[in-house]
Structure formats: C-alpha cells, structure tokens
Amino acid sequence: MKTKKLTKLGLLTCLALIIFIIELRLPDLVPIPGVKLGLANIVTVYCIYTFTPAETAMMLFSRILLGALFSGNLMALWYSIAGGMLCFAGMTLLRRFADEKNMWFLSVAGAVLHNIGQITVAMIVLKSTTVLGYLPFLLISGCIAGLFTGICAQLVTKRLN
Amino acid sequence: MSRRSIFIIITAVIMLGAGAWSVYLMLRPAGETVIISQDGKELYRLDITREPDRTIEAEYEGRKNIIEIKDGEVYMSHADCPDHICIETGKLRPDTPIVCLPNRLVIEYENSGLDGTAR
Structure with a gap:
C-alpha cells in the first residue's frame, strides 16, 4: 500500500471517529435504543466509492473498535461489529448496482442492514424475540437517517473526486 | 425502468x-399480564390491574436494576448500567418493551413482540 493511501485512510478513520464521538454527545431524539443518525456512515459510504472493499473494511473496523474504546462502552462493541459487518457486506455487494448518482440507496440499505444486525445480536444476548418489536421503528428511522447520510456522502464525493 | x-x-x-x-x-x-425476564428466564409474571404499588429488584452479575410498579404502570427507576436506556424508555407501553441490554433484563406485556402472534 502506498504511503499516500495509508495516510488518507488514517485521516478518514480519524474523521469518522470524531463524528462518531460527537454524535454520542448529542441528546437522543427518540427514547428507542438504536435510533440515531449514524453520521459516521457518511465516511464509510464515501470510502466504498473511493477505495477497494479491503481498504474500506480496515477503515470501518478500526473506527468501530476505537469508537467503542473511546466511548467507554465495550458492551456496545458486539452490536456495532454485527451491525457493521452486515452493513459493510451489503453495501459492498450493492456497489455494483448503484452508481455514484444512487449513493443514497447504498446508505439506506446499509442503515437498514445495520439495524437488522444489531437486533439479531440483541435477540441472541437476551435469548428472547421480544426486541423484534423495536425493528419496525428502527427500520423507519434507519431509512430516514440512511437517506440523509447518503445524500451527504453523495455531495461530499462529488466535491472531493 | x-x-x-x-x-x-x-x-x-x-x-x-x-x-x-x-x-x-x-x-x-x-392485555393485563406483564412479564419480567432476565437472561431468557422468566422472573415475574404480574397481573398489572391487581398488582399493588411496589418495587422489584433484579440482579445480574452484581449489577442491580430496580423496577417500580405504581398505579398500574411499570417503569425502571434504577439501573447499574452505563447507558440508562431502560430508564429513559419511561413507562412500559404495549408496543415496545423496556430492555436493559447490559443486564439482560426485559419487561414486556405478555402479547408483545413476536411471541404474541405465536400464542
């Protein structure tokens, strides 16, 4: 890997981390766990369209790991990893069908998959299907948040590349 | 298209x-039945219309949750977890359960979630 690329990825990881930590400090809009904007996803979506899948994965998982460490919430790590893995896999596959004009859709799909991943882990941890009751609310918020971050990523990519 | x-x-x-x-x-x-369960096991089954006002304590790996029952409503009043999401959820509603993920505690109406359709 060229030094320039490594530096770029490092910077993007740092940027995503800052966004992630700042977002944690914002008060929750809805008292449903898991509902959030997911602003750090802007960086992930940008990376998917700019770097190879392996490079994006490195960026994403360093961000998730460091994010859990910095926020001091290691319990949430497993939910983030499960959500992040599903989200990353889905977005990488969909990248072939969605060109740069349809970035918003990639982000929506990523957000929805992220929510599904988190609920799945919650069901395993709680050994109960009760938390499925959260899923419809999370899907709606995921679509809206995904649309927002997707449009942001689209604008950012257009200006950067 | x-x-x-x-x-x-x-x-x-x-x-x-x-x-x-x-x-x-x-x-x-x-419905009228509220179920409190921890780690997949049912701890309490309460008929909420007849339940007197009281507090219930639940412990998981040394961490404590206090559940308050008052005037036929259920809510979490204390939790030893870092996020306190369960307390912010407020009073128990039929559509969404109160969940404390770190302490694996779930408070729900009997016919909520997927279980309701199966029963």
Whole structure:
C-alpha cells in the first residue's frame, strides 16, 4: 500500500471517529435504543466509492473498535461489529448496482442492514424475540437517517473526486 | 425502468412495510399480564390491574436494576448500567418493551413482540 493511501485512510478513520464521538454527545431524539443518525456512515459510504472493499473494511473496523474504546462502552462493541459487518457486506455487494448518482440507496440499505444486525445480536444476548418489536421503528428511522447520510456522502464525493 | 426508480420503490416498500408493522404493534390491545425476564428466564409474571404499588429488584452479575410498579404502570427507576436506556424508555407501553441490554433484563406485556402472534 502506498504511503499516500495509508495516510488518507488514517485521516478518514480519524474523521469518522470524531463524528462518531460527537454524535454520542448529542441528546437522543427518540427514547428507542438504536435510533440515531449514524453520521459516521457518511465516511464509510464515501470510502466504498473511493477505495477497494479491503481498504474500506480496515477503515470501518478500526473506527468501530476505537469508537467503542473511546466511548467507554465495550458492551456496545458486539452490536456495532454485527451491525457493521452486515452493513459493510451489503453495501459492498450493492456497489455494483448503484452508481455514484444512487449513493443514497447504498446508505439506506446499509442503515437498514445495520439495524437488522444489531437486533439479531440483541435477540441472541437476551435469548428472547421480544426486541423484534423495536425493528419496525428502527427500520423507519434507519431509512430516514440512511437517506440523509447518503445524500451527504453523495455531495461530499462529488466535491472531493 | 431506471435503476433509480427501482431503488426508490425498494426504499418506499421498506418504509411502508415498517410503518404498517409499527402501526399494528401500537394499535394492538395491551392485555393485563406483564412479564419480567432476565437472561431468557422468566422472573415475574404480574397481573398489572391487581398488582399493588411496589418495587422489584433484579440482579445480574452484581449489577442491580430496580423496577417500580405504581398505579398500574411499570417503569425502571434504577439501573447499574452505563447507558440508562431502560430508564429513559419511561413507562412500559404495549408496543415496545423496556430492555436493559447490559443486564439482560426485559419487561414486556405478555402479547408483545413476536411471541404474541405465536400464542
């Protein structure tokens, strides 16, 4: 890997981390766990369209790991990893069908998959299907948040590349 | 049909489906039985209309939760976890359970979640 690329990825990881930590400090809009904007996803979506899948994965998982460490919430790590893995896999596959004009859709799909991943882990941890009751609310918020971050990523990519 | 319109349709279908699902969850009658379970095991089964005001304590790996029952309503008043999401959830409603993920505690109406449709 060229030094320039490594530096770029490092910077993007740092940027995503800052966004992630700042977002944690914002008060929750809805008292449903898991509902959030997911602003750090802007960086992930940008990376998917700019770097190879392996490079994006490195960026994403360093961000998730460091994010859990910095926020001091290691319990949430497993939910983030499960959500992040599903989200990353889905977005990488969909990248072939969605060109740069349809970035918003990639982000929506990523957000929805992220929510599904988190609920799945919650069901395993709680050994109960009760938390499925959260899923419809999370899907709606995921679509809206995904649309927002997707449009942001689209604008950012257009200006950067 | 362009890719764009296909993507718009998929997004709309997900949102409408989830919307219908949440409306269904919110409109469903609550029933009277509240179940408190931890780590997949049922701890308490309460008839909420007849339950006197009281507090229930639950412990998980040394961490404590206090559940308050008052005037037929249930809420979490204390939790030893870092996020306090369960307390912020407020009073128990029929559509969404109160969940404390770190302490694996769930408070729900008997016919909520997927279990309700199976029963």
